[in-house]
Amino acid sequence: MVWWRVVPPFAPPRPRVRRLAVALAWAALTLLSACSTQPSRPNVILILTDDQLAASLALMPTLQRELVGEGVHLPNAFTSTPLCCPARVSLLRGQYAHNHRVRSNGGPEGGFPKLYDTGAEASSLATWLQGAGYRTALMGKYLNAYPYGPEGENPSGYRGPRVNYVPPGWSEWYGFIDVPRDPRNSPYAMYDYKINANGRIRHYGSRPQDYQTDVLAGLAVDFVRRSARRGPFFLLLAPTAPHLPAVPAPRHADAFRDLQAPRPPSFNADPQGKARWLELPPLSDADIAAIDATYRAQAQMLLAVDELLGSLLDALRETGTLDNTYLVFTSDHGWHSGEHRLFHLKLTPYDASVRLPLVIRGPGIPKGEVREHLVLNTDLAPTIAAWAGVSPPAWVDGRSLAPVLRPRPVPLEGWRQSVLxxxxxxxxxxxxxxxxxxxxxxxxxxxxxxxxxxxxxxxxxxxxxxxxxxxxxxxxxxxxxxxxxxxxxxxxxxxxxxxxxxxxxxxxxxxxxxxxxxxxxx
Structure with a gap:
């Protein structure tokens, strides 16, 4: 022991000194024991689908059982911009689009080229967490027109990255290549697509095992198993399901045979009295048949996403990390399926387009509860940062959802009253x-x-x-x-x-x- 070395040779330690030394030694051992039993920083898995109606959560049995039943459902969650690229940047940066300036999916004011041109990738949820010691991974869709858009549509003077570019903040990267109007480089093809796998471009073909959602499931499970004992991890898992063209996995092709799109009072409703851009004729029988066929195929696609969630939960249980992992399930925006005579369309300010599916499960979160608070996609980055013990930059517009997710949530009147x-x-x-x-x-x-x-x-x-x-x-x-x-x-x-x-x-x-x-x- 250290105290023995400071005592003169051949002289036994004084009783008082010995008692003090023993007490200090026990205190040190107690502190070490306490530290070893403290829970490690939580892991986070964020599953982000594409164009998913909030109501379609009911079609996913694993999600209903494992997330809705074991977590909190937030039915009043909304997107700040109902379009893929602006919404995804808002999620990663915690900002309204008028602040991050990515306003569309392409052209000089949108898409990945716009974000890359601004340099804003240097600070995002990924860089915040990686800087705090998290292993971070993205698998699936990143941003529209990644890593380059069509010639002539990029910002003035734009000089884009190489095709195998990996954005900052990601320890592992499996991002879909997305060149608009180029079927050879489309993330919406459930077969025959390309992934930038940590700087190497992989092409997946038309074999059954190449089905996009299943490939992502395999990559995600492998990442969880490898990361379980290597410190905290953050996984952003972004399948393009159920985006059009709606191609379900062959094993689900006969599911939901009689399923129709919901028929709320707004379905095929007369737009009289609304803004003039909505002067649309009634839906025809062919329109309604197309709406139902699309809704059915999208529901079938979500069954593979539901199985993906089940595989992740199995991996978390096998590695003993489930109790210390937050799981967040959401989408970038909604989708019209006949409401106000609109279909195959997002973009609008109406409920079908802007309302998000959002369910959260994790440490300290109540089970099987619903929170009616107004929530925005800009809140997810600061919420995840708070779980990781990271303070987001002052320019973040969103807020942590911790007051809403605790067992006794903040009252509705003490929370956000409006969203833009x-x-x-x-x-x-x-x-x-x-x-x-x-x-x-x-x-x-x-x-x-x-x-x-x-x-x-x-x-x-x-x-x-x-x-x-x-x-x-x-x-x-x-x-x-x-x-x-x-x-x-x-x-x-x-x-x-x-x-x-x-x-x-x-x-x-x-x-x-x-x-x-x-x-x-x-």
Whole structure:
């Protein structure tokens, strides 16, 4: 022992010194024992689907049992921009699109090239966690037009990375190559696609084992098993299911044979009284058949995602890491399946497009509970950072969901009172390439808008290319399906207050956004 060496030779230690030394030794051993039994920092797995309706969670049995039944369901979760690339950047950066400036899927103002051009990849959820000692991995879809967009659509003076580029912050990288309008490089093909596997481009063909969701499941399970004893890990798992074209795994091709798309009151509803861009004819029998066929195929695709979740849970149990792992399941935005005569479309401010599926399970989170609080996709990055013990940068707009997820949540009146939704149409081509006219779907030119949503109201301001404007206002308490536009007859002072709040939110940043969201809205 150290104390023995400081005693003069041949002299026994004094009783008082010996008692003190023994006490110190026991204290040290107790401290070491306590440290060894403290739980390690939690792991986090975030599963991010593409174009998934919030209601379709009910079609996933493993998710219902293992996440909804064992965690918290947040039914009032919304996307800040109902379009893939802006929404995914908002998730990774915790920002509204007006702050991260990626406004579309491509063109000079959108896609991966825009984010790369801004240099904003240098600070994201991935870099925050990796800097704190986490092993980080992305598997699946990153951003539209990764790693390069079509020639002529990139930001002015853009110099993109090499095809095998791996963004900062990722310890392991398995990102889908996505070149718009190039079927040889499409992440939406469930077969015959390419993955940048840690800097090496892998091509997957048309064999049964190449089915995209199953490949991701194998990669994810392998990562969990390898990472279980190597410190905390963060996995962003982003299958493109159930995005079109809807191609289910062959083993699920006969599932849900009689399933139809939901028929809420907004299905095929007359748009009279709404903004003029929604002047659409009634859905035909062929339209409705196409909607049902698509919904059924997308539901079948989600069965493979549900199996992926089951495989991950098995791996977590086998490695003894389940109790110390947060699992978050969500999507980038919703999807119209006939509501307001819209289908094969997102982009709108309406519930079908902006409401997210969101379920969270993990240490300290209650089981089988529902939280009605307003939640945004910008909240996920600061929430995961908080679980990891990391303070996000001051410019983050979102907030940690910890007060909502604890056993006794913050009251609704003490939480966010409004959320902003914002959308900009593409300027390079005038429309998003995913939404060009098809056999059963006309071109629907969704105009630029900003919208404020509360638990009881939806207020929308449209701005058309010719400079004209229109408004919509819905009483969600009495009209949850957004059928009756009250804007024309609404009180002038009310409309002015809502317009001022929308303008302030679209100009906010960081703590200012949270303060504005917390304000009571008329």
């Amino acid at each position: 939704t914002e959308f900009w149409p593409r300027r390079a081509l005038g429309e998003d390439p995913e939404h060009r006219p098809t056999e059963h779907h006309p071109k629907v030119p969704v105009p630029q808008y900003r919208a404020v949503r509360t638990l009881g109201r939806l207020y929308v301001e449209y701005r058309y290319a010719d400079g004209t404007r229109e408004g919509e206002l819905y009483d969600l308490t009495n009209d949850p399906f957004e059928l009756t536009n009250l804007y024309a007859g609404a009180d002038v002072a009310l409309k002015a207050a809502l317009a001022a709040h929308a303008e302030a939110l679209q100009g906010c940043a960081g703590a200012t956004c949270r303060a504005l969201e917390d304000q009571a809205v008329p």
